[in-house]
Amino acid sequence: MKNSLNYLMLAAIAAPLIYLAFVWNQLPDIVPTHFGPSGKPDAFGPKWTLGILTVVSIGLYFLMRNVPHLDPRLNQANVSEHYPKLILLVLTFLGAIHILIIRSALEQMAGEVFINLVFIGVFLLLAGIGNYLNTIKSNYFVGIRTPWTLESETVWRKTHQMGAKLFFAMGIVGALVVVWLPEMWKIVWTLSLIFATVIWVFVYSYRAHKQEQANR
Incomplete structure (x- = not known):
């Protein structure tokens, strides 16, 4: 993994914690810890709980960096040349959400603006994942893993090419x-798009498998 990308990943993890330390004395002792569908807080806790997402980011960082080493066929160097960028994308998303939550506690920002920013972030994350999806090589841990993609390199490639387009389009349109x-329709819209995309990719994977069998 290139050092420059690794430093950016660490910066994405550290940025919310640095921001939290900077505004610590301005935060109330009790802050929102959970938000409902409307974007309004429905659970509260001590302000130190705002740092918990950093622990999640650190855990995800080590997990995503080391998961390819568990695959008997691949290692992190060849799972994809763009795989580190995918890790950076996920960590940047978590960091942005973390800063947004801290900001909401600091300025009592909640409601429609807050929830819109969260949903936009989720869809842009999915679009970003789609942008890198077709670069992932066949492996047991990362990518669209169906019985048919894991069995055939050709089915894997076709499914990920299609999946990349679908995820990118879903993210932008969403x-x-x-x-x-x-x-409430924001949740329905989001879950429906994700579910429809996953089902479409799954069915496409099966059809690509059947086509490969027919060609043989």
């Missing part, structure tokens, strides 16, 4: 539409 929807 982000553009979700801000205009009422509270």
Whole structure:
């Protein structure tokens, strides 16, 4: 993994913690710890709990960096040349959400603006994942792993090429539409898009497998 990307990953993890330390004395003793579908807080706790997401980011960092080493066929060097960028994307998303939560506790920012930013972030994350999805080589841990993609390199490649387009399109369309929807419909819209995309990719993977069998 290139050192420059690794430093950016560590910066994405550290940035929310640095921001939290900077505004610590300005935060109330009790802060929101959970938000409902409307974006309004529905659970509260001591302000030190705002640092918990950093622990999650650190755990995810080590998990994603080392998971390829568990695959008997691959290592982190050849699972994908873009795999470190994918890790950075996920860590940046978590860092942005972490800063948003701290900001909401600091300025009492909640409601529609907060929840819209969260949903936009989720969809942009999915679009970003789609951007790198077709670069992932066949492995047991990362990517679209169905019985048919794991069995055939050809099915893996075709499924990930299709999946990359679908995830990118879903992310862009989802982000553009979700801000205009009422509270509960934001969740319905998001879950429906994700579910439909996953089912489409799964079915496509099976059809690619059957086509490969027919060609043989």
